[in-house]
Amino acid sequence: MILVVGNKGMLGQELMALFGSAARGVDVGEIDITDLVSVQRVLTTLKPRVVVNAAAYTDVDGCESNSELALQVNGEGVAHLAMISKEIDAKLVQVSTDYVFDGRKGSPYQEDDAPAPLSVYGESKLAGEMNTCFNPNHLIVRTQWLYGHAGKNFVETMLKLAAERDTLTVVDDQIGSPTWTRDLALAIKALIDKDCRGTYHAANAGVTSWNGFAKEIFRLAGLKVEVAPMTTEELGRPAARPLYSTLDCGKLSADTGFSPQPWQDALQRYLELRQPN
Numbered sequence: 001m002i003l004v005v006g007n008k009g010m011l012g013q014e015l016m017a018l019f020g021s022a023a024r025g026v027d028v029g030e031i032d033i034t035d036l037v038s039v040q041r042v043l044t045t046l047k048p049r050v051v052v053n054a055a056a057y058t059d060v061d062g063c064e065s066n067s068e069l070a071l072q073v074n075g076e077g078v079a080h081l082a083m084i085s086k087e088i089d090a091k092l093v094q095v096s097t098d099y100v101f102d103g104r105k106g107s108p109y110q111e112d113d114a115p116a117p118l119s120v121y122g123e124s125k126l127a128g129e130m131n132t133c134f135n136p137n138h139l140i141v142r143t144q145w146l147y148g149h150a151g152k153n154f155v156e157t158m159l160k161l162a163a164e165r166d167t168l169t170v171v172d173d174q175i176g177s178p179t180w181t182r183d184l185a186l187a188i189k190a191l192i193d194k195d196c197r198g199t200y201h202a203a204n205a206g207v208t209s210w211n212g213f214a215k216e217i218f219r220l221a222g223l224k225v226e227v228a229p230m231t232t233e234e235l236g237r238p239a240a241r242p243l244y245s246t247l248d249c250g251k252l253s254a255d256t257g258f259s260p261q262p263w264q265d266a267l268q269r270y271l272e273l274r275q276p277n
């Protein structure tokens with residue numbers, strides 16, 4: 001059985017849908033990953049063969065003012081999952097982020113590039129990556145700019161704002177790869193099926209800015225909205241974000257044969273399947 005921790009989150013729900021009856025899910029209420037006893041109780045009772053950790057504190061700006069909670073959930077929580085999954089002889093799959101990088105490399109990041117997080121969220125996720133070492137049978141899957149059918153995300157935010165305004169201002173100096181949770185879930189499944197270990201990058205193919213992403217959302221949705229440019233500095237959010245954090249996914253393709261589709265194709269499919277709120 002595959003245990004999805006954080007099954008009510010955006011990625012967690014997608015993983016549950018993909019794994020179907022092979023999966024069992026737990027979230028807040030049934031497990032608190034910051035509590036070792038809670039993790040021990042759940043994992044030793046359910047005895048999964050694989051634990052996929054999709055639970056996290058993902059409010060990037062919120063992490064700046066709640067750094068203790070960020071480190072507890074994104075850092076220590078992973079240590080607990082790693083220690084107990086090792087005890088029950090299960091594999092641990094940890095989902096991580098492009099925000100462990102500073103974005104100054106100027107070309108796509110490879111798995112062994114040195115992390116240098118700019119934000120508390122990035123630091124806490126890096127702590128989580130390091131804590132996976134308590135279970136040698138671990139997989140770290142770094143991804144970025146996620147959107148999916150079951151969660152608050154950039155696509156839904158843009159569509160909501162488009163109903164209220166004719167013009168939006170969106171940053172055009174952060175470059176990355178928008179990634180559909182369905183394609184990430186397929187990548188995670190491919191990595192588990194091949195029993196891969198270590199660190200992998202998984203994101204939809206191609207790159208754009210948040211501004212370019214917003215324009216494509218409106219083009220595909222047939223909405224007339226002007227998307228004006230703005231710099232990250234002008235936006236002035238609490239957490240610093242990497243400016244160029246695209247992920248080289250060559251290792252994923254080489255080791256599993258699975259290559260995530262171009263981000264525009266994924267977005268089109270997502271919008272076709274989307275149930276309007």
Ligand SMILES: NC(=O)C1=CN([C@@H]2O[C@H](COP(=O)(O)OP(=O)(O)OC[C@H]3O[C@@H](n4cnc5c(N)ncnc54)[C@H](OP(=O)(O)O)[C@@H]3O)[C@@H](O)[C@H]2O)C=CC1
Pocket residue numbers: 005006007008009010011012027028031032033034053054055056057058073077095096097098125143144145146147151
């Ligand atoms: N969203 C994105 O753009 C990206 C996300 N990632 C990573 O992907 C993973 C999944 O992200 P996403 O689906 O967006 O996350 P969500 O925020 O949608 O879901 C996270 C889930 O974890 C739960 N959770 C929080 N704290 C705990 C806890 N102490 N114990 C148990 N469960 C807890 C949350 O519950 P509640 O809501 O009640 O707090 C929620 O159900 C995370 O590791 C994230 O860092 C990586 C790159 C990009």
Ligand SMILES: Cc1cn([C@H]2C[C@H](O)[C@@H](COP(=O)(O)OP(=O)(O)O[C@H]3O[C@@H](C)C(=O)[C@@H](O)[C@H]3O)O2)c(=O)[nH]c1=O
Pocket residue numbers: 058059060061097098099143144145146153154157168169170171174210230235241
């Ligand atoms: C809503 C809005 C956002 N923006 C900007 C802010 C931000 O830089 C960018 C995207 O906004 P978000 O709040 O979705 O971005 P953010 O929370 O930084 O998204 C990140 O989440 C974490 C969990 C990750 O791991 C990252 O990979 C990444 O997906 O768009 C605008 O410029 N104008 C707007 O109207």
